[in-house]
Structure formats: structure tokens, C-alpha cells
Amino acid sequence: MLTIRNLRVSINNKEILKGVNLEVKAGEVHAIMGPNGTGKSTLASVIAGRDIFEITEGEVTFNGKDLSDLSVDERAAEGIFLGFQYPVEIPGVSITNFMRTAVNEQRKYKGLDPMPASEFLAKMEEKKKMLDIHAKLANRSVNEGFSGGEKKKNEIFQMAMLEPKLAILDETDSGLDIDALKIVANGVNMLRRPDNAFLVITHYQRLLDYIVPDIVHVLYDGRIVRSGGKELALELEEKGYEWIKSEVEK
């Protein structure tokens, strides 16, 4: 589904990703772990199409399409979803209309007619129920005045509405208490299907107790220095990132 080959990325002439290789197949959940400042969020943003980064080498393909040919919104319509680490507040735009616009624009990209209003509202209700989100959240302006937990739940809600093929969750667990974490993880687990995939970026192993990954990667200094099964996350938890540092620098 997602293939990253030798990806090198810079911002303001500073190289952040120094040759990343990654292959994500349908039905898989990948976790990317690593200390702060090693390029995890950069990787997420580059896949989503943030244009403040410069790709100096390598390529990213999604279902065979070179992502560099696609704009941010085209990537989304192709099925890529980014759950933001810091969701943006947009006063004046309600979640309902935000989602309706997004759903219908993605449908338009696929040559489909807009979703009838009744169908859309029913879908909203269904997803809200599934994720245990209260109605009032959906009628408020996007993220405005939301608590950290509400913002992250709102990201998962949007993911549920848009039904992406590949969801990238950028530190969705940061700043969440255990109850909110469970709701987020539960949402992801419910949305797991054989034809979609998840890329879960996290600093802590904690989230992986609830979202069990198939493959864990460790990103360190702009490279994936180690990949393994879910045991790798536990090993990291136990030995700490210092262990990776010393392993790499050996």
C-alpha cells in the first residue's frame, strides 16, 4: 500500500530524514517509535503532503501512485489520513460542515455525487455512537476550545467519517489520560480492516498496549534503525532509548 524508498527530507537546509525505507501492506498496523526530535512527525507530514519540507531524495508511493504528483487534498481523497499531533482550531466552521465538505469533496474526486444530507447525518450519528462522542461536540466549531482529549477524539471521529485506506496517527496518545487513550485506541481497533492500514507514531509504549501493532520500527536520527514485532516495543520500554542510541553508535 505505502512504499517509502530512501526518503531524504530537509527543512531550511537541515536534513531531518536521512534515508527512510518503509513498506506498509493492507491489513497491517505499524508503529513508529523513537525519541523526540528524530523525525517521526516530519515523516507523517511529508506523507500527508505538507509543503514546508523539501524532499531531496527518494520517493513515496501509495497504491502505485507517486505521491509527489498529488496535492494534499488529492492524497486525502486517495485515502491517506493524518491524525494531527496538534489539531488546529478553526473558529466559525462546525465539525458537521467541515466533515460534510470533506466527505463530498472526496466523493467528487472519485466521481461520485454528494452524499444525501440524511445519509450523511445518519453516518455522523453512527460514528459518534461508535466512538462515544457526544452530540454537542459535533455542532461546535472545529476544535475551538476543546480539551486535549476532545481534540484527539475528534481526530479519530474524522478518521471514522472519512474511512481512509491508510491512517497515520501522529502522537495521538500525547496528553491523554488513560480513559481518553482507551477511547482513541478502541476507535482504531474498531476501524481495523483487512483492506486498510495504520501507521501509529508514538513516543511511549503505553498506546501499544491497546493498539497491538504487527510491526514496530524505531526511528532514530532520521533513519529506521530497527524493525521487529510487538516485542520490540516492550524491549524499548524496558531498556529505554539510551539502549537504541548505544546500539546505533556502536
Place this chain on the structure above:
Amino acid sequence: MEETILTIKESLLSHFRQNRKLLGKADNQRIAGLREEALEYFNEQGFPDIKQEKWRNTDISKVLERSYSFQVEPPQYNTNSEKLFRCEVPGFDTLSVTVLNGWYVNGSTRLNYYENGMIVGSLRAAFEELPELVEKHYGRYADFKVHGLAALNTALAMDGIFIYLPDNVVAEKTLQMVSVINANEDTMIQLRNLIILGKNSKLTLVQCDDSIDDHRSFINTVSEFSLGENAKLDHYKLQNKNDRSALLNTSWFNLDKFANLSTNGISLNGGFIRNETYATLAGSGANADIYGLYLMDRNQHIDNQVFVDHAVPDCTSSEMFKGILDDHASGVFNGHILVRKDAQRTNAYQNNKNILISDKAVVDTKPFLEIYADDVKCSHGATVGQLDQEAMFYLRSRGISYENARMLLMYAFAAEVVNKISIESLRNRIDDLVKKRLRGELSICDQCVLHCNASEQRAMFKIDMSRI
């Protein structure tokens, strides 16, 4: 044929002398004196120019480089004019009065006396039929010495709208006053309105300025509003003018004890617009909310000048002006709050926010507080910026196209002012107009800005904005 500013001034002065008898037919002694005094002031001061602090960023000289015709008698209009200006908004029951080229044109030239006591009609008629009421209020609130154009209006004005609500009268229907220009030549108009609200009275007033042709025009309007004790005025200005028109709207509001004013100016189009709002909080407990939204592009220019005078204790005022400027458009905001020495426990707020879409668009914003009392709560703020890039990325990452993401953010920005419109049907209608404007689909209507045929489609945004 182009003339210089000097010639325009001279022709106006001679216009005054030649038509002196026609101009003040029903004036009493004080008002006749006011005319003379104002003309003398205009003669001395001339037109405002960019050397004056309050006109520094609004250059009116280009507007005055033209020759304009003046009319000293009402135009001969055909019988269809009433039909032509009928403005219908679904679910919005209005009583509409129209001025055509500065002259009241609603059937009878006499005032209309309504059963509830309300009186509506032409200012000329009011001079003749209600001289005592006119004497009590006319020229009492507007200070013609603010600039030469206000003086010019005071010297030359002959007609406009007159509205009177006696004490304790609530106008159930919204009153809509429409000023339309339809002339075969470039016209200069001195329009004068007088609106009097008695104690405990209540009025919703929509003031529309529209072009219905592509001629140049220069409308110089002075409006005086008197709000008696505990009176409530909901006032809206809608401006949708062609790019060749110039509009100066100077409005003076005088608020007695516990009077409540809400005035909201929505400027959608216009080559040159300057709105001056003067609110005097003259009685304790009075409140003035002054809002504005301007969406300008091409070479359009918008200037909002607001002066709030907290003359007595325990009054409140708030201002919120928002603007989006594209292309070479330019904007000015000048907000001045004066809190006089005795005006303790004043609560005043002022804000101006601007988004510049192109790097050629400019805005000059100047919030200004002048406070002489010591127990007050005042705040002000002003911002000029671009669309939030983080928000753009966020919206687009959900599949929303660049154009629609941009539109959504502009709309959301404007919505804060639109949402302050308390009449739902009017709010929805203006909401539609704002969407159309942002999508570049709003033409200078061939009829009034509020006109909408039943067959007209609502502006589709692909989104149901009504739920925002």
C-alpha cells in the same frame, strides 16, 4: 470632460447661490442659518484632503476630478419605479421606502401616518408637516464641522427619509430604506435622513445603498438618529455599489438613558466607500454595538471611521470590524473611543481584524482610546494577517480543495460579524450574499441588494452553512 477640484467647489458654491430659494423653502430661521454657516465652512475648508489626519489614507481627490450634475427638483420618474425597487426577502416582512437619486419616490409626497403612531416619509414633507419635531432634532446631532463634505451636505441637502416613532411604539415590520442611483449622467447627491425614536420605542431599520447602472455617482449622506430613553434601534447598512461610485455615509447617533443601539454595516462592493459612525452615549445606561464587515477587491476602497463618545457614566460600547481585502483593494479603520472625565464605570471594547488575500492589498488600522475617567474598562485590538496556513493544511488534509479551504476560512472569518444580525431571515440572506461575494458570484444587482426572485437559487456552497 474633466474638471479640477476647484471647479467642482466653485460650481457647488454657485449652485447654492442660484438655488438658494429652492434649497431652504421650508427652513425655519435656525436651519436657514445652519445652511449659511455650513456653506461658509465649506467655502473656507473645501473638500477633505490627505493632509488631514482622518483622511490621510483615503484620497477623495480622484472622485472629485469628475464633473457631476446636481438636481434641485425631484426627478420625473415613471409609474413603475415602485415596482422596480421592491425588495423581497422570503420570510422578511418589510416596509420599504426608496430614495431615487436622493429624492423620496414612494407615491405620495406627503408623510404616511400609521395607526400605531409611526410616521414615515420624505424629509421635505416633514419640514412642512412637522416643523416642531424637525426643529427639535434636525442638525442637533450632526456636527458639520467634522469635514467639508458634512458641511456641504448641511448646506445643500433637500430630501431624504424621515422616520418618527412616538414614545412606547414598537415598529413590528422592519423598515427598509433604499437609496438607488439611476441617472443618465454622473450625479452628485446630498442625501439627508432624520430618524427619531421616542421613549421605549423599538425599530429595526435596514439601510441599503445600491447602484442599478454603471454611471458614476457620488452620494454624500448625512443621517441623524435620536434614540430616546430606553429606545432600541437595530440598524443595518448594506452596501453594494458599482466600482465607479463613491459613497460617503455619515451617521450620527444620540443615545439617551438606557437606549440601545446596534448598527452593523455590511460592505460588499463599491469603488469608494467611507462610513463614518458617531455615537454619543448621552444618558447613563446606554449601550452601542457597532459592527462592520467589508469584502473588497479589485481597486475598491473602504474606510470605516468610528467615534464613540462616552459622555456620561455607566455606558457600554463594543465595536467589531472585520475585513477581507483582495487584489489592489485598500481599507482603513479608524476607531476612536472618548471617555470623558465624568464617564465612570464605562465599559468599551473595540476590535478590527483584517485578512489580506493578495500582497497588493493594504489596510491601515488605527484603534485609539482617549480616556479621562479613572474607573473604566476599555480594550482594543487590531490585526492584519493572511489566511492561517496551519488551518489551510488541516482542511486540505481532509480532502478539501485549496479553493474551498480558502473560501471556508474566509467565510468563517466573516461569519463572526454576520452572526450578530439578529433577524434570522435577514441574517440568512446576508449570509448568502457574503458567500456569493466570496465566490466571486455577486454582481452589482440590477435591483436592490436584498432583491431576490423566488426563482433565484440559494448560493450553494456544497456545505450547508446554515448549521455553522
